[in-house]
Amino acid sequence: MSLLDVENLWVKFPTRQGVVEAVRGISFSLGRERLGIVGESGSGKSMTGRAILRLIRPPGMIEADRIALEGQNLLDLSEKDMRAVRGERISMVMQDPKFSLNPVMRVGDQIMEAYLLHNKVGKAEARKRSLEMLDAVSIRDPERVMRAYPHEVSGGMGQRIMIAMMLIPNPQILIADEPTSALDVSVQRQVLNIMDDLVKQRGMGLIFISHDLNLVSEFCDRVLIMYAGRIVEVCDADKLHQATHPYTRGLLNSLPRLDQPRAKLEVLSRDPAWSEAPSVGGRA
Amino acid sequence: MSMIEIEGLNVWFGHGPDRVDAVRGASFSVARGESFGLVGESGSGKSTILRAITGLAPDWSGRVDIDGQALAGGKRDRAFFRKVQMVFQDPYASLHPRHSVDQVLSETLHLHGIPDIDARVRRLLDDVGLGGRFRFRYPHQLSGGQRQRVAIARALAGEPEILLLDEPTSALDVSVQAEILNLLTDLREEHKLTYLMVSHDLAVIGHMCDRLAVMKDGEIVEVMGVEALRAMRAEHAYTRDLLAASVAPGAQPV
Numbered sequence: 146m147s148l149l150d151v152e153n154l155w156v157k158f159p160t161r162q163g164v165v166e167a168v169r170g171i172s173f174s175l176g177r178e179r180l181g182i183v184g185e186s187g188s189g190k191s192m193t194g195r196a197i198l199r200l201i202r203p204p205g206m207i208e209a210d211r212i213a214l215e216g217q218n219l220l221d222l223s224e225k226d227m228r229a230v231r232g233e234r235i236s237m238v239m240q241d242p243k244f245s246l247n248p249v250m251r252v253g254d255q256i257m258e259a260y261l262l263h264n265k266v267g268k269a270e271a272r273k274r275s276l277e278m279l280d281a282v283s284i285r286d287p288e289r290v291m292r293a294y295p296h297e298v299s300g301g302m303g304q305r306i307m308i309a310m311m312l313i314p315n316p317q318i319l320i321a322d323e324p325t326s327a328l329d330v331s332v333q334r335q336v337l338n339i340m341d342d343l344v345k346q347r348g349m350g351l352i353f354i355s356h357d358l359n360l361v362s363e364f365c366d367r368v369l370i371m372y373a374g375r376i377v378e379v380c381d382a383d384k385l386h387q388a389t390h391p392y393t394r395g396l397l398n399s400l401p402r403l404d405q406p407r408a409k410l411e412v413l414s415r416d417p418a419w420s421e422a423p424s425v426g427g428r429a
Numbered sequence: 430m431s432m433i434e435i436e437g438l439n440v441w442f443g444h445g446p447d448r449v450d451a452v453r454g455a456s457f458s459v460a461r462g463e464s465f466g467l468v469g470e471s472g473s474g475k476s477t478i479l480r481a482i483t484g485l486a487p488d489w490s491g492r493v494d495i496d497g498q499a500l501a502g503g504k505r506d507r508a509f510f511r512k513v514q515m516v517f518q519d520p521y522a523s524l525h526p527r528h529s530v531d532q533v534l535s536e537t538l539h540l541h542g543i544p545d546i547d548a549r550v551r552r553l554l555d556d557v558g559l560g561g562r563f564r565f566r567y568p569h570q571l572s573g574g575q576r577q578r579v580a581i582a583r584a585l586a587g588e589p590e591i592l593l594l595d596e597p598t599s600a601l602d603v604s605v606q607a608e609i610l611n612l613l614t615d616l617r618e619e620h621k622l623t624y625l626m627v628s629h630d631l632a633v634i635g636h637m638c639d640r641l642a643v644m645k646d647g648e649i650v651e652v653m654g655v656e657a658l659r660a661m662r663a664e665h666a667y668t669r670d671l672l673a674a675s676v677a678p679g680a681q682p683v
Contacts, residue, residue, distance in 0.1 A: 185602040186573070300471075329470040329629060330674040356602060399607035401636035403659050403675070409611050410636065413604035 147174040147428075148317055148350040149197070149235075154209040156192045156201055156374075167192040169374035173427025175318065179344065179351045181365035181382060183358055185396075189374040190354045194320045197352075198235055199227055214318070233263045236311040238340075240323040242303030246295040253291030256310045263314040278309040282339050301332035305339060312343055318350045326355070337364055358385060358396055369427045370396075373420035379427050392419050430497060432591060432623045433459040433482070438491035440474070440481045451477040451486075453647045461590075464617065464624040466634035468671065469644035475627045479593045482625075483515055495591070511541060514584035518596040520576035524568040530554070530579050531564045534586060541587040553582040556619075558612060574605035581612065585620070594626040598633065610637060631675040635659060643668045 156168040168189040173180070182190045196207045199219060212219045214234060222230065231237075239245045247255055256275040257268065264271070272291075279287035282305040295303060304324060311319060321340065325333040341364065344351045355361050361368055362385035370378040370393050378390040388394060395413035440452040452474040459465040467475040480486040482493060487503025494500070495513060517523040524533060534550045543549060554560055557578040568576055577597060584592055597613070598606040610633065617624060628634050634641050635658050643651045643665065651665040663669045 185604065331470060331670060334674055358603070396603055399604045401607075401610065401632045403632050403635045403672075406636070406655075406659060409614065410607035412607050412611065 147176045148215060149175040150211060150213045150428075151197065152210040152212075154193065154196055154207070154212065156189065156196050157206045157208065159204050159206075166374055168196065169424065171369075171371075171374075171376050171424045171427065173369055173376065173379075175350045175352060177348050177350050178367060179341075179353060179365040179382075181361035181368040182352065182354045182371060183356065183361050183368060183396075184371035185356060187373075188371040190356075190371050191322050193371070194237065194322050194352060194354050197320065198231055198237060200231075200237075232259065232311075232316065233314045234316050235318040235320065236314065236316040237320040237322065238304070238307050238311050238324045241327045242295070242300060242307050243327075245307055246303060248295050250294075251291065252293050252295060252298065252306055256291075256306070256313060259310045260313045274313060275309075278313045279306070281312075281343065282306070282309045283335070284309075301328050301336060304328060304336050308336070308340055308343070312347075315347065316349065318352065319344060320352045320354070322354045323356070324353075325360070326357070333360075358400070362386065375420065375422070375424040376427050377419060377422065377425060379425050390419075391416065430461065431458040431494075432461045432463070432496055433465075433625060434492070434494040435478070436492040438478065438481065438489060438493060440477050440486050440489040442486070442488065451647055452481070452489075454491075455642075455644075455647075455649050457642050457649065457652055459623060459625055462621055462623055463640065464626065464638045466638035466641035467625070467627045467644060468629065468631055468634050468641055470629065472646075473644040474647040475644050476595050479515060479595050479625065479627060482593060483513065507541075510589075511587045512589055513591045513593065514587065514589040515593040515595065516577070516580050516584050516597050519600050520573055520580050521568075521600070523580050524576055526568055529565050529567050530559075530571075533579060533583055537583050537586040543587070549586070553586060556585060556616070557582045572605070573601050574608055577601065577605075577609055578612065581609075581616070585616065588620070589622070591623045591625065594624060596628055597626070599628065599630065606633070613637065631658070631671060643671065 152172045153170050154168055155166065155170055158165045158167060182193060184190045195201055197212060199207060201207050209220060219230065253275060256278065257271040260271045260274055275291065276287045279290055284290050284302065284305060290298065325336050328336060353361065353365055362382050365382040368380055368382045368385055369376045372392050378388055378393050380388055386397060398411040399413055401410060436456045438452055438455040439450065441448050441450045443449055455478060467478060469475045477486055481489045484503045484505040492499060531550060534553055535546050538546045538549050550564065551561060554564060559575065559578050598609050601609060616622060626637055635655055638655055640652065640654050641658065642649045645667050651663065651668050661672055663672055
């Protein structure tokens, strides 16, 4: 059975101009694999990630036939039970560590808090586990970093700290929403490799949300391509460059390439039919 | 003669023990009509060079000549801004949220002392592919790509000869990036512009520029032509690392 099964997911926001549908009836499943969700800004990819954790604030609405985590429908859970799911069974790494770490709390205390919330252990044990976790995300000087405040660490280190914090309760699913977009290319690789190792070692499912097609094709097993709140194409990540949907092709062709110099880049012309076409199923 | 000539440029922020040397001993020159790229990681000092040229980073030493004229300190006169204009990274932050497109462009034209503002605004909007219907919109009514077009129109208002482009597309989606890069290519040809472009994306620089300088920790480690870049013939180990990280494996031509 798959870890996560999403059926007919909608995310809607009522506004003065009518209801905005950010996600429009998508279905997909996640096993112990790395699933990429790509699309442009406004395609609904981040909203999909947030909806799984029920992190859409009212007046936004989540509607789905089912968001099942190992058979348990998350939509039936009370808010209290949902809190036990967040972090412990599904956790999320967001784009910018600057905004997701508490600026007035030492890094160590934040990681320990994450561990203590989900485990009934003493502080000494939590501290030991936190140090191990920082070590696991290749932070060379964990003792010093434990004492540091978030503004005292670099962006790449901040993101590794976030990953450490998200993985310390040992969740089954990690949702990473543009985890490396705020980082330099060289640091990007490093953070991705760390995430990849941990996910593989622990047999976790990973949902990797990104706008970067190359990154996703290299890093994931399977890719969903989203456009206007729907899935327009599903393919194996290593075959992304042979994708057939005109939208995917357009995105790929609009990237400048060092190995294929061109005087002009191809510009994506959008076909209104793409957003009308029904969603493609994203089940493995 | 070169349009931009930089020799032994040092830029620093702060004083005494707080002093940070952001750029150290940078030298390069950009010929008239050339497009020159600066690449490197965040904190490597690439944007700081642009800021020193425009006077936004007033503490610098060395020599900066624009079209044969030496610059000094952090003050720039009106003639300088007629010649050199800058486009910033984030179109969401570089436009005044309560000024309409018309106000943004008219004010700029007024400051440059250009007559016949009404016709010029229309021309500028056409030049950047927006057209008249965007004239009375506010920034929040525009998409990221449209905003960057407005920012480019504003830079072009004084008919400059040099555009300093600070990561002009890194806040945009790839399909919009392609549109803006094409626009910049066209404008350079039409207006005979000289570009000095900063980006962390080697592929973008490779597409737009004739030559580039690779920066690391405030120093230029290598200046190379774009053919050498495409052929992956980098001299410096750091450039090779950057190249390896920028070329997508599996990106086979179909």
